Amino acid sequence: MSSERDDKRTIEILERKCTALQAELDTVKIEQANYLQNISHQLVAPLNAIKWHIENLTSGRMTNIDRAKKVMRSVYSQSTIAVHLAKNFALMSNLEGDHALTALKEPLQPVSLCRLAINLADDFQPLGWDKEIDIAVDKTNFETASEVLVMKPLINQVLSNVIENAVKYSNPGSKILIGGKYNKDHDSVSVVIRNHGIPLPAQVADVFKRGYRSDSAKNKYPAGTGFGLFIAKRIVEIHEGTISAQMLGRDEVVFTITLSVRGLEGKARFREPKNRSSRR
Ligand SMILES: Nc1ncnc2c1ncn2[C@@H]1O[C@H](COP(=O)(O)OP(=O)(O)OP(=O)(O)O)[C@@H](O)[C@H]1O
Numbered sequence: 001m002s003s004e005r006d007d008k009r010t011i012e013i014l015e016r017k018c019t020a021l022q023a024e025l026d027t028v029k030i031e032q033a034n035y036l037q038n039i040s041h042q043l044v045a046p047l048n049a050i051k052w053h054i055e056n057l058t059s060g061r062m063t064n065i066d067r068a069k070k071v072m073r074s075v076y077s078q079s080t081i082a083v084h085l086a087k088n089f090a091l092m093s094n095l096e097g098d099h100a101l102t103a104l105k106e107p108l109q110p111v112s113l114c115r116l117a118i119n120l121a122d123d124f125q126p127l128g129w130d131k132e133i134d135i136a137v138d139k140t141n142f143e144t145a146s147e148v149l150v151m152k153p154l155i156n157q158v159l160s161n162v163i164e165n166a167v168k169y170s171n172p173g174s175k176i177l178i179g180g181k182y183n184k185d186h187d188s189v190s191v192v193i194r195n196h197g198i199p200l201p202a203q204v205a206d207v208f209k210r211g212y213r214s215d216s217a218k219n220k221y222p223a224g225t226g227f228g229l230f231i232a233k234r235i236v237e238i239h240e241g242t243i244s245a246q247m248l249g250r251d252e253v254v255f256t257i258t259l260s261v262r263g264l265e266g267k268a269r270f271r272e273p274k275n276r277s278s279r280r
């Protein structure tokens, strides 16, 4: 009799657990649907802009060559945004899927952070044209800094996310300056990205939280997911480096990323470069 009662109780407990799990699953499903909606919304905006520009260019109505050039620049900058967003979404789903970017199985390779910064400055410059924002790379001490052993596409995305923010949140007519240097004491290279624009929040570390966007960021640039710096921090942490942000004066924002030159060398979870001697 008592064992029958025990069985009944066990069944009741299991049923309650099942209901709770089902509710959790429903919440995850809703979050997943919202997330996908957000992705599609973010990607559709630049793609639509590209479509309109191309329609304009092919309509035959645009006879002014300077105007046509401006539209082509916009097509370029909107494509840069679309590619940038798509890469962030791919990284994000990887982070959410198995919480490990190393699952991307990118090999380690020697990378010049100065070269990456120069290429990204070129890529993002068109985004700044409308607001007359200039992006410059100061090569002093940066060009001669050692190469760092990293997963190149991921570190490219880190710099891309920070530089994209600098462009989005800068004051019109201001200058973005990217510099860097080798730190002898720690055998590392630091990249510093400075811009003048909206201030960081009082709790600066909030900017690295998943989904965080300050009110002034939302006002200045309504589209955005708040994933960029969260992803950047995760990638830097996987590389055992550091990323930090600070305000200087009233409107200067400074992001510093520091990566060890050969910190990941020989670590089992990373794939080493094929030809290690080519590193130096
Ligand atoms: N250069 C900057 N100047 C001022 N605030 C910044 C700067 N970079 C980041 N922030 C703040 O940190 C927040 C988080 O940045 P993050 O890149 O993660 O997201 P986002 O730019 O809002 O959206 P997205 O996911 O599209 O990049 C921003 O919304 C903004 O409030």
Ligand SMILES: [Mg+2]
Binding pocket: 161, 164, 165, 224, 228, 229
């Ligand atoms: Mg961003």
